[in-house]
Amino acid sequence: MSLIENYNSVSTRLRAAYEQGKSAGSAKTEPVLIAVSKTHPASDIQQLYDAGVRIFGENKVQELCEKEEILPKDIEWHLIGHLQRNKVK
DSSP, X not given: OOHHHHHXXXXXXXXXXXXXXXXXXXXXXXXXXXXXXTTOOHHXXXXXXXXXXXXXXXXXXXXXXXXXXXSOTTOEEEEOSOOOGGGOO
């Protein structure tokens, strides 16, 4: 399964779960799907970006900084997981 097919599959299942919860009265806010890009090369992120994905999550500051420099500037980045004390600066 390609990255785009996988993303679309997860997105479809998330949307269906949200709609089901909304019908039952338990879903209050619409979920946001964040494509986790850790350990993936910038070329993979670019594929998803070209398919319309704009929100990505990264767990290593160094990787995020490297990718942010070469990828489109309108990507919304999220740092996921714990930030190590030595990376705060």
